[in-house]
Each structure stands twice: as C-alpha cells, then as structure tokens.
Amino acid sequence: MAKRKIRGTEEAWETGELGRDEKYVEVADINESTIDEALELQMISIRLQKSLIEDFKLIAKINGIGYQTLMRQILKRFADSETKRLLRECVRAEEQEAKEQRQMEEIEESRKRA
Template sequence: MGKKIVGSPEAWEEGSLGREEEFVRVSKNVDDAALNEAGGLQPISIRLQKSLIEDFKMIADINGIGYQPLIRQVLKRFADSEKRRILREKSADMRALDDDNHHDPDKGEGKKAYG
C-alpha cells in the first residue's frame, strides 16, 4: 500500500490537520434548522435559577465543553437512568405476578385428584 496523503481523512481524524488555532473561525453561514435536524435537536425554552446556570458553566469549563451540551448530557443521563429504573420495577412486578400465579394453590397447582 502506498504512502498516505497528508490531507487524508485519517489526518483530519487523528488531529494532525485542522486543529491549529490559526485555522479556527466561527462560521457565519450556519443553518440552525439543518444543524438541529442533523443532530436530532429541538430548541426549547426553559427557566433555570441563575446560580444553577453558573454552576453548569463552571463544571462545563472545567470539562472543556459548553454548558448547554453539559445540560443535555445531564438530562440524557437522568432520563436513561429513570427509564432503566422504571423497566426494572415493571420487570420485578411482572416476575412477582408470574411467581404468584405459578404457586397459587387456588389455581389448581399442587392439588391432587382423589377418586
């Protein structure tokens, strides 16, 4: 196999190209609707305490990300955790109901027919 071209996709992915600060600029032609669609995002409006926002900004800064992506991560983690908890509870309820049905003497199990 031949030598990789310096401008290859691999060079971009590994960071040997494109990460120098001199080449960074904010795009002025951002299509917010297309960006939201591509990311599966839906803009919402929410009111939060100023101190909570400041806490998120501080935590985000320490982790080198923006505070809005951090809030998305927190909400996603919470929703995933709650879904798992609910599914575990429902599953336990179903198992308990199934166990009750299999061991219920009134359901005919364990009764002997005498003749």
C-alpha cells in the same frame, strides 16, 4: 511527478496527516435548522435558578465544554438511567406476577389432588 499517497488509516486522520489541509477547506452551505434537524435537536425554553445556571457554567468550564452542552448531557444521562430503572421495575413486577401465578396454579393443582 508522482503524488505521494497517504494511507487512509484512523491514525492518519487523528494525527492530521489527512483532513487538515486548508487548501481543501470550503464553507458548507447549511443552515442551523438543518444541523438541528440532523442531530434531532429541538429548541426549548426553561426557567432555572440563577445559582443553578452558574453551577453548570462552572462545571462546564472545568470540563472544557459549553454549559448548555453539559446540561444536555446531564439530562440525557438522567433520562437514560430513569428509563432503565423504570424498565427494571416493570420486569420485576412481571416476574413477581408470574411467580404468584405459578404459586396459585400449584395451590390449585394440590387442591385437585386432595
């Protein structure tokens, strides 16, 4: 009796045709610190206002995620946007400095010609 082959397409994984048969499930022998390390997560302690935490819990519940996950996402978004903003400021400052340098060189050249 030939076994039916399942094509390994993305659709087969998404529909559950592949990867959801419980007879192939086994518990992975891995501890929490290994997962944290693989995801580059670090436990921290932070004190926040209770009302802020409650707001995060409500927003997270509406979005169907945990509030700590939501907080991590928000912090990541903030850090990314601040990094981009700071880099843009640095680029603008360097461009301005280069422009001023060119102007100084042009003034110097015009003085030499005069």
